[in-house]
Amino acid sequence: MRLRLEGIRLRREGFELNIPELEVGEGEFMTLLGPSGCGKTTTLRIIAGFERAEGRVFFDGEDVTKRPPYERNIGIVFQDYALFPHMTVFDNVAFGLRLRKLSKAEIEREVREVLSLVGLEGLENRYPEQLSGGQQQRVALARALIIRPRLLLLDEPLSNLDAKIRERLRGEVKRVQRELGVTTVYVTHDQEEAMAISDRIAVMKDGRIIQVGRPLELYYRPKDEFVARFLGTGNILLLEAKNGRACLGSLCFDTEGEGKVRVFFRPESVFIMQGEEADVVDYELLPGRMRLFLEVEGQRIVAERFIPELPFSPERVPKKVGVRVGDYLILSP
Amino acid sequence: MRAMVGRRFWVLLLLPSLLFLVLFFYYPIALILLDGLSWGSLSSVLANPYYRHVILFTIEQAIGSTVLTLLLGLPGAYLFAKYDFPGKRFLKALLTVPFVMPSIMVALGFILLFGRSGFITSLLGRDLGVLYSWKAILLAHAFYNFPVVVRMVSSLWARINPHYEEAAESLGARGFTLFRRVTLPMLYPAIFASSMLTFIFSFLSFAIPLILGGYRYGTIEVAIFTSIMTLLDFRTGAALAVLQMGLSFTFMYLYLKSLDAYSKAEEQRVLQRPRKLTLSDFRGLRGAGIVLYSLIVFLFILAPLLAVFYDSLTSSGHFTLKWYRHLFESSYNPIFGSDSLHAVIWTFVFGFSTVLLATLIALTMSYSSRRWDLPGKIIFDVLATLPLGSSAIIIGLGYIKAFHRPPLLLLGSPFLIIAAHTTIAYPFALRAVSAALKKVRPSLREAAMSLGASDLLAFLKVELPLAFGGIVVGAVFSFAMSVAELGATYMIYQPKYTTVTIAIYRYLGSRQFGPASAMAVVLMLVSMAGFLVIERTGEEVW
Numbered sequence: 001m002r003l004r005l006e007g008i009r010l011r012r013e014g015f016e017l018n019i020p021e022l023e024v025g026e027g028e029f030m031t032l033l034g035p036s037g038c039g040k041t042t043t044l045r046i047i048a049g050f051e052r053a054e055g056r057v058f059f060d061g062e063d064v065t066k067r068p069p070y071e072r073n074i075g076i077v078f079q080d081y082a083l084f085p086h087m088t089v090f091d092n093v094a095f096g097l098r099l100r101k102l103s104k105a106e107i108e109r110e111v112r113e114v115l116s117l118v119g120l121e122g123l124e125n126r127y128p129e130q131l132s133g134g135q136q137q138r139v140a141l142a143r144a145l146i147i148r149p150r151l152l153l154l155d156e157p158l159s160n161l162d163a164k165i166r167e168r169l170r171g172e173v174k175r176v177q178r179e180l181g182v183t184t185v186y187v188t189h190d191q192e193e194a195m196a197i198s199d200r201i202a203v204m205k206d207g208r209i210i211q212v213g214r215p216l217e218l219y220y221r222p223k224d225e226f227v228a229r230f231l232g233t234g235n236i237l238l239l240e241a242k243n244g245r246a247c248l249g250s251l252c253f254d255t256e257g258e259g260k261v262r263v264f265f266r267p268e269s270v271f272i273m274q275g276e277e278a279d280v281v282d283y284e285l286l287p288g289r290m291r292l293f294l295e296v297e298g299q300r301i302v303a304e305r306f307i308p309e310l311p312f313s314p315e316r317v318p319k320k321v322g323v324r325v326g327d328y329l330i331l332s333p
Numbered sequence: 334m335r336a337m338v339g340r341r342f343w344v345l346l347l348l349p350s351l352l353f354l355v356l357f358f359y360y361p362i363a364l365i366l367l368d369g370l371s372w373g374s375l376s377s378v379l380a381n382p383y384y385r386h387v388i389l390f391t392i393e394q395a396i397g398s399t400v401l402t403l404l405l406g407l408p409g410a411y412l413f414a415k416y417d418f419p420g421k422r423f424l425k426a427l428l429t430v431p432f433v434m435p436s437i438m439v440a441l442g443f444i445l446l447f448g449r450s451g452f453i454t455s456l457l458g459r460d461l462g463v464l465y466s467w468k469a470i471l472l473a474h475a476f477y478n479f480p481v482v483v484r485m486v487s488s489l490w491a492r493i494n495p496h497y498e499e500a501a502e503s504l505g506a507r508g509f510t511l512f513r514r515v516t517l518p519m520l521y522p523a524i525f526a527s528s529m530l531t532f533i534f535s536f537l538s539f540a541i542p543l544i545l546g547g548y549r550y551g552t553i554e555v556a557i558f559t560s561i562m563t564l565l566d567f568r569t570g571a572a573l574a575v576l577q578m579g580l581s582f583t584f585m586y587l588y589l590k591s592l593d594a595y596s597k598a599e600e601q602r603v604l605q606r607p608r609k610l611t612l613s614d615f616r617g618l619r620g621a622g623i624v625l626y627s628l629i630v631f632l633f634i635l636a637p638l639l640a641v642f643y644d645s646l647t648s649s650g651h652f653t654l655k656w657y658r659h660l661f662e663s664s665y666n667p668i669f670g671s672d673s674l675h676a677v678i679w680t681f682v683f684g685f686s687t688v689l690l691a692t693l694i695a696l697t698m699s700y701s702s703r704r705w706d707l708p709g710k711i712i713f714d715v716l717a718t719l720p721l722g723s724s725a726i727i728i729g730l731g732y733i734k735a736f737h738r739p740p741l742l743l744l745g746s747p748f749l750i751i752a753a754h755t756t757i758a759y760p761f762a763l764r765a766v767s768a769a770l771k772k773v774r775p776s777l778r779e780a781a782m783s784l785g786a787s788d789l790l791a792f793l794k795v796e797l798p799l800a801f802g803g804i805v806v807g808a809v810f811s812f813a814m815s816v817a818e819l820g821a822t823y824m825i826y827q828p829k830y831t832t833v834t835i836a837i838y839r840y841l842g843s844r845q846f847g848p849a850s851a852m853a854v855v856l857m858l859v860s861m862a863g864f865l866v867i868e869r870t871g872e873e874v875w
Contacts, residue, residue, distance in 0.1 A: 050779050069782040070791075076783040082776035086798045095794075096784035147784055 001150040001183045002026055007055035008046060010039075017042055017053065017207040024200075027181040029174070033194040034204035035230070040187045043204075044153050047185060048074055059150055075144030075182075076153040079160065081136045083128035089115075089139050090124040096147040114142045117176060134165045141173065145180065152177065152184040158193065170197050191231045195219065203227050220266065221329060228264050228331065235270070235301050236331065237263045249297045250277055251323065255330050265328040267291065270303035274311045275322020283317055290314055294323060342789055343701040350694045357752045358720050361731025362578075368734070369571030378572040384556065388576065391552040394467055394542070395535035398474035402531045403524070405475055405633075406482025408626055410523075413483060414490030418610040418623055426868055428480040430634055433809065433860040433867070435817030437834050438853040439476060440544040441841065442637025443469055445644050445850070452640055465547030473541045476633060478531040482524075489523035489598055490516075491605050519598070526595040529588035537581060537724045539820045544841060553577045557726045558820060561733070571734075574727045585722035638857060645850035656851035669839040670828030673848075677855060680816055680832045682747070684859075687754040687815035688808045694755065695762035695807055699770055700792055721760040728753050729824030736825075745827045753825060754815040761814065762807030769803020770796060802870040809863040816859055 003024040010017040017039040024030040032040035045051040049069035056065045064072055083092050090111055097107045115121055118138040128136055137157060144152060157173070158166045174197050177184050188194055194201050195215040202212045203226075211223040222228035225236060239246035239262075241255040246263060253263045278294040278301065290310060294301045303323065307314055311321075369375070378384045409428075413421070431439075446453045447463040454460050463469045493516065501515040539554040546555070553573055561570040614620050645656050663674045698717050705713065732753060736743040743749040773796050781791035797804075819834050826835065833852050840849035 048779070048783060050782075068788070069779065070785050070787050072783075073785070074783050076780065078776040078780060080774065080776055082774065082780040084777060084780075084795055084799075095781065095786075099785040099790070143780075143784065153783075 001060050002058075003047065003151060003183060003185065004058040004061075005043075005047070005055065006058070008043070008053050008057075009055055010042065010046070010051070010053035015039070015207060017046075019043065019055070019209055022202060022209060022212070024183055024185060027183055029177055029184045029186065029197065029199040031186045031188060031194040031198035031201045032204055033188060033191060033201050033230070036189055038204040039207040040189075040204050041155055044076075044155055044185060044187050047151070048072070048076055048153055072151075073147065073149055074151045074153055075147060075149030077137075077140045077144050077155065077157045079156040081128075081140040081157075083136055083139055083143070085128055087127075088124065089120070089126050089128070089131070092128070092139055093143045093146055095143065100147070110146055111142075114146045117145070117179070118142045118172070133161050134169060137161065137169060138172075141176065145176070145182070149182060152182045154184065154186045156188055157186075159188070159190070166193070173197065195231070203230060205230075220327060222264065223332070225262070225264075225331060233267055233302055233304075235263075235265050235267065237299055237301075239263055248299055251296060251325060253325070253328055253330070257330075262331040263328055264331050265325050267302045267304035269326045269328065270294075270301060270305075271324045271326060272303055272305055272310055273322035273324065274318075276320045278321055278323045280317060280319055280321060285314065292317075292321070294321070296323065343697075343704040346697045347701040350697045353690075353694060353752075353755075354716070354720075357756050358723070358728075358731075359716075361728065361735040362723065364734040365571050365574050365578075365727065365731050368567065369573075369575035371572075374568050374572035375575065378569055378576065384569075384573065387551055387553055387556045390467075390550060391536060391554075394470050394474075394550070394552070395532045397467065398471045398478070398535035399528050399531045401471050401475045402478040402482055403528060405629075406479040406527070407486060407524075408622070409479070409483040409630065410486035410490055412623055412626060413487035413607075414605070415607055416610050416619075416623070417607045418615075419612065420627060424627055424630060427630065427634055428483060429864055429867060430638075430860075431477050431480055433813040433863045434638070435813070435834060435853075435856050435860065436473070436477075436538075436540040437544070437817065437819055437837050437841075438641060438856050438860075439473055439637050440541055441837065441846070441849055441853050442640045443473055443545055444841070445640040445846065446636060452636075452643075464545065465550075467546070467550050469545040470535075470538070470542050470550060473545060474531070474535045474538060476637070478527075478534055481530055482527040485527040485595065486520055486523040489520055489595070491607065492599060493519050493605065495605055522591065522595040522598040526588065526591040529584065529591050533581065533584050533588055533722075536584060537577075539725055540838075543820075544838075554724055554726045554820070557730060558824070561730055562824065567730075567734075570730055574730055578723060578727060581724065582719070582722045585718075589718070641850050641853045641857065644846055645854045648847055656847045657854075659848050660851055660855065666836075668843055668845070669831045669836045671831040671836075673836065673852070675829070676831045676833050676836045676852070679747070679830050680834070680859075683750055683754055683822075683832060684812045684815045686751040687758050688811045690751065690755040691759040691762040691811040692766075692804060692808050694759045695766045696797075696804070698763055699767040702767065703770060703792075703796075704788065717763065718760065720756055725753075725757055725818060725820035726824070728756055729821035732821070732825050744825055747830050749825055750822055750830060753821040754818055755811075757818060757821065758811035758814040761810045765803045765807030765810060766800060767803075769800035769806075773799045805870045806867055809866050813860060813863050816856060 005019055005022040008017065008019040015037070032043055034040050042051060046053050047057060049064070049067060049072050056063055058064065059072070084095070087095070093111050093114060094107050097110060102110070111124070115124065118141055120135065120138050120142065123131065123135065128139065131139065140157070154173070158169055161169065170193055186197065198215055200212060200214055201218055203210045203218065205226055211218060211227050213221070218227060219231050222231065228234045228236065237248055238260065239248060239253070241258050241261045244255055246253050246255050246261050255261050272292065278296045280292060281295050282293040284291045289304055289306055292303045294303060301323065312318055413425070444464060445451055447461060447469060448454065449460060463472065497515055497519070498511060501511055506514060536552070537554055538552055539558065542550060542552045543555050543558070551559070553576065557570050557573045557577070560566045560573065610620070610623070615624065646652055646654070648655060660673045660677070663672045665672055669676070702710070702714065702717075732749060733744065735741060736749055777795050777799070778791045781795045782788065786794060817834055819838055822832060823835055823838070833856055837849045837852050837856075840846070840852070
């Protein structure tokens with residue numbers, strides 16, 4: 001199913017959501033990414049129909065703006081899972097099918113199927129409080145999927161879990177989504193999660209969508225400083241451009257404009273060589289990698305390289321190194 | 334269109350409840366206001382030294398009761414918040430008992446304890462002069478309210494983040510200074526809210542001052558009752574009622590405000606783990622304190638009940654079952670103009686009808702309030718809460734005025750008694766239900782709706798089952814209030830609809846304590862059943 005938002009506006013005290021247009025393609029995994037309070041959960045709730053706003057919501061070209069949530073056929077997983085505490089796992093998952101008046105045998109079969117899809121066989125008779133956080137999350141996912149939703153909405157579904165389980169589950173969410181091919185909107189503030197899981201990401205800030213694109217596109221071609229910084233560590237150098245070039249010492253970048261420019265590149269685009277161009281201010285050892293904090297002509301540069309790629313031994317880091325920048329981007333002012 | 338009906342369905346559900354409220358609360362109250370809210374009647378009441386004394390005493394005794402209640406409740410709050418000790422669960426359960434005990438029974442218990450030939454009087458060998466004075470009134474009010482103080486204050490106390498106290502200690506505060514400067518200020522919301530509740534309870538108290546206060550110590554509530562039932566002076570009654578309503582609505586407003594502050598403070602999730610006390614800890618001062626306090630609570634709560642129970646089994650010092658045999662006689666009893674069996678039957682009929690109506694009203698109102706998406710929600714909430722600030726006697730007076738002539742000639746009908754009980758009881762059921770509903774996370778309803786449940790279905794299948802405990806508690810409260818109701822019923826009933834509570838009151842008037850005690854034991858058993866139901870729900874009511 002294709003999802004389309006048009007002219008969405010919602011004003012609240014001290015906050016305004018404004019999305020002129022957003023489209024999520026058939027079977028696409030779209031993530032709304034942004035800091036807390038940016039309006040990503042509100043957007044999700046508008047899509048679900050829990051929140052009313054100006055503008056229109058289309059499912060496959062059909063205007064569903066005025067439809068209540070229970071007539072939209074959506075699956076939604078909440079941050080707190082919202083498992084019904086007075087029902088067993090089976091009853092929780094079967095809830096949607098019972099409302100659709102399916103026969104007992106059918107319900108039984110479907111529940112079993114979806115529970116095996118999320119890897120929860122054998123826990124049918126437990127109550128939510130008897131499950132671990134990860135298991136509760138899977139039940140919530142199964143409950144949302146069993147109604148064969150046209151659209152799957154996930155509101156920070158992994159944020160209440162430990163880092164390890166979070167990583168494993170995000171892979172599973174992606175696998176299940178691909179297997180079913182269900183159009184999905186996912187909300188998170190975790191850029192790594194968003195990169196790992198999404199087909200496309202919409203970065204949001206202060207109630208607006210700043211940029212929409214594929215993960216690597218956003219990562220290497222951010223539209224502005226906010227996107228650049230939000231999606232990981234980035235170097236932004238403020239330089240003066242002359243004759244189509246901006247230089248910092250011997251590091252030179254091709255520019256189109258003249259005057260003040262901002263040059264952006266990721267730490268892994270910085271290559272380290274032997275040389276004297278940059279002072280090594282500090283460094284950190286990461287698993288298999290080294291992060292170096294360099295200074296060139298008074299400007300800070302962060303570099304990150306795999307240890308075997310370094311021209312020196314990690315035990316003996318020199319005071320000065322040579323640098324070269326591979327992939328860079330001139331940020332629009 | 335379907336969506337509109339679905340979303341605004343609550344309006345349809347609400348209408349009957351609103352109609353009930355208008356007919357059986359606002360219309361009668363309006364008639365009282367029409368009569369009493371005039372300069373002439375108000376000033377003639379205020380110019381009368383007797384009524385000035387009554388108003389002053391009502392406030393004085395309410396303040397006194399609140400102070401005594403705090404003195405009794407605060408140590409308990411401390412013990413409950415800080416320590417786990419053997420018998421704590423039992424003590425906690427015991428503290429729920431006063432919630433469901435009818436005041437007529439407690440008054441009877443006090444008479445049997447402190448009367449001229451009462452248990453305590455004969456134990457000490459002299460009359461303490463408690464009965465028929467302000468002392469008995471204060472004690473009985475404390476009996477009802479100190480569990481509230483223990484509950485509210487200890488619940489907040491247990492939620493004070495230990496880091497505050499630890500930080501203060503690291504900065505040099507200790508002992509009483511630590512308590513006064515750091516802990517106590519954080520307890521103020523609970524202390525203030527529970528004090529306000531005690532104050533209002535005592536301010537509007539009727540049966541206790543009527544029976545235990547004697548001639549000299551009456552509250553406004555008693556004065557209204559006497560001016561209407563004995564002096565047939567409706568003008569004075571209405572003027573007093575207007576004065577009382579003015580005051581009690583003000584107090585009720587303050588109480589609800591303080592309750593807001595309290596719930597906000599109570600929302601903190603941090604829970605101190607109470608220290609476990611083992612038997613060996615009991616040798617110290619702390620242990621002695623706990624034992625002493627438990628003993629006081631035990632005696633204070635159980636003594637009136639035991640006195641009634643003992644008295645029901647004795648006749649001039651000998652064991653007898655004759656008072657109980659009288660219970661099942663269907664012979665006409667001139668003291669209350671009916672027979673015991675029918676009194677028991679009517680009590681249950683009124684009780685269950687009240688439960689049914691009050692629960693229905695509470696459910697429709699809380700559902701509507703949760704779904705309200707039109708302007709005017711605050712007005713509705715105020716209209717639904719106002720009956721909490723009226724009183725049984727005011728309702729009785731209003732009903733006499735409103736329903737004594739056609740087309741609304743309902744006076745003397747059992748349906749009017751049910752309406753009165755429901756009007757008195759439903760605010761409590763509403764509070765229990767909406768408190769339980771408030772605990773249900775909104776995402777659960779939304780999850781149900783995303784899965785295809787309509788709004789009403791989500792309420793019935795998800796929110797309601799989760800709030801079931803609160804509904805049961807509300808139902809038990811409604812039943813207990815109906816069974817215990819004296820003032821309003823007495824003003825609008827006919828002898829053939831005598832209830833157990835009224836029968837006991839008539840027995841007390843003719844100083845027949847034996848049969849009164851046997852009947853009170855019936856009440857006690859009924860209340861105990863309610864108490865057990867509440868315990869079973871596991872809902873925190875105290």
